[in-house]
Amino acid sequence: MNRRLSLASLALLAACTPSGDQSASWALARDAALTRLQKADSAGFLAAMACGQGLEISNSLSENGMDWQIDQGLSHVAKISVKLVAENGSQTSAQIEAPDSPALRRPLASGVQELVAAAMEQRALDKAKLGKLACPAAPQASAKPNVSGAQAMAYTAMQASTDADSPVPERAVHNWYANGYNSQPG
Numbered sequence: 001m002n003r004r005l006s007l008a009s010l011a012l013l014a015a016c017t018p019s020g021d022q023s024a025s026w027a028l029a030r031d032a033a034l035t036r037l038q039k040a041d042s043a044g045f046l047a048a049m050a051c052g053q054g055l056e057i058s059n060s061l062s063e064n065g066m067d068w069q070i071d072q073g074l075s076h077v078a079k080i081s082v083k084l085v086a087e088n089g090s091q092t093s094a095q096i097e098a099p100d101s102p103a104l105r106r107p108l109a110s111g112v113q114e115l116v117a118a119a120m121e122q123r124a125l126d127k128a129k130l131g132k133l134a135c136p137a138a139p140q141a142s143a144k145p146n147v148s149g150a151q152a153m154a155y156t157a158m159q160a161s162t163d164a165d166s167p168v169p170e171r172a173v174h175n176w177y178a179n180g181y182n183s184q185p186g
Helices: 002-016 030-038 042-049 108-120 149-163 170-178
Strands: 055-061 065-072 075-088 091-097
Touching: 030 055, 030 065, 030 075, 030 091, 030 108, 042 055, 042 108, 075 108, 091 108
Parallel strands: none
Antiparallel strands: 055 065, 065 075, 075 091
């Protein structure tokens, strides 16, 4: 059981560390790495990763690193956490927790890896290093609304009448019909 747990932990850690020529650790003290992480280009990251409009990103310090929260209006869309681990006095590594979100390109972790690497190396975000990212497919509507043709025409006519400018104030029209008159006010 312990062996399975440790193998699962290693697999998870391997999935969250940069691959290829990117290093999983930087020759920085943890405090210096945290300062650089606070200056990360989160706005540029969001612009490169967003699948929709109206997304906002905010960051906050956590106990061991940095958290970013992505919101769309009043809805919470995603939370990204980067934990900085001091390996010795002069080496720091980053552990990334970035679950995929329908509002952001996938895989999100590869985008966060580039965000962290760019911050640590004090360079601009390299969109080429983000890899092949794709927005998730939008869910298909399961059923059409149950609206008859007459209901749809009535709704369209009502919308057209409320959208059009009227020479008679809306309150006057309401009072006219409320008093029992059946013809249009003139």
